[in-house]
Amino acid sequence: MSRSTEPPVVLITGANRGLGRALAQSFATAGATVLAACRDPASATFAPGQGAIRPLPLDAGNPDSIAALALALAGQPVDILVNNAGIRGAMGGIDTLEPGDFGAVMAVNALGPLLLTRALRPNLLAGRRRVVAMISSSSGSMTEGLDPDGDYAYRASKAALNVMTLKLGYDFPDLTCLLFHPGWVRTEMGGPEATVDADTAANGLTRLILAARPQDSGTFRRWNGDPMGW
Template sequence: MPTVLITGANRGIGLELARAYASDSWDVIGTCRRPDAASELKAIGGVEIHALDVTDDASVAALAKALQGRKIDLLLNNAGVNYRGGTLAEIDYGNWAKTMDANVFGPMRVCDALMDNVLASERKQMAFVSSMMGSIAECTGGSYMYRSSKTALNMAVKCLSMEFGAKGLVAVMIHPGHVRTDMGGPSAPVLPTESAAGIKSVLDGAKASDNGCFYNYDGAVLPW
């Protein structure tokens, strides 16, 4: 069966994605900062768990070393943060830097470190959990830190898709919906199971022509 590596797999969307792929008999590698505390991820059964802090170069390098020579059909970059602050006056520039590190630099560190693993696989897929809030065309204002990080991520992934597309890589961005998680809040309309199922469906059908595209979890193409 194919292998998927999911970052931030200990809770929220990442946890539901791990459950979805495990139930479909994929080999699942789940990463999180504290595997010892990932009780729900461990409870899935059969999931290989590794420690990973996407903001730490040494942590990313250690994961790459542990997985050297392993084929990864789908690298699913899910880990991210969202510091609150909607207006210009509410911006905390330290938190903005942390947001960019986790949401932009982190996924790119991971994809760089594991590129050989993905290109050695049959599927050669990378997916990046982005957000409609990163769309310039659909921007409604506010949330400077989070919005700008997802816009930057989209551009980075677009560049990635163009650099490695000739080698067979299919890299896509996915908006998971406004999901009822710790980040999305208890009143969010989309359940984690619904989001994960939609994301998996989109990626199951991804092909070369989807490289560099930005999709909603229901498969709709999103504007930039």
């Protein structure tokens, strides 16, 4: 895989708000061309002077929407894919767990990234960097993911994402597949008491992703570069 000083093309899902929006702005500030995929591109507003950011429609939990995005991007090289879109789902614990909610969370947080990576693999292979970055969570860690929150679906979805990312890296050594815990981020999902602001997390993740090498494939790290326990 050749690397180039040319600005990379970066596709980010869930890019209209929260961490996804901060990631889009961070990559654009670093000089990347950003494809900002989100459910409602019309709602995706970015700060002036943020470089080339192109909003695109994507419902990350809908296979038809994923296929439509891949068709729209046919022949377009993509250097870096950041699978960031995610939902929390119900948090009431095992007694109130609903199968429909559990399935919806798994569809967006686990199956969606897998299907999108598969659909865009030709685009990634046409790119120069061939990096797939999955925004996971400490909630998906077997060693660090236990606390009183009752979000069974969210934890299961992130654990599934972790093992699927390892499997993708094993099956496709031409891709550099990375996992990241962004921290407890102050967003609509993370809430106002979270300890890391979105811009700080995004800037740290951007640096790590842009610096990624093939030998980093299969690693799980925090936004600041520290290793995460599995």
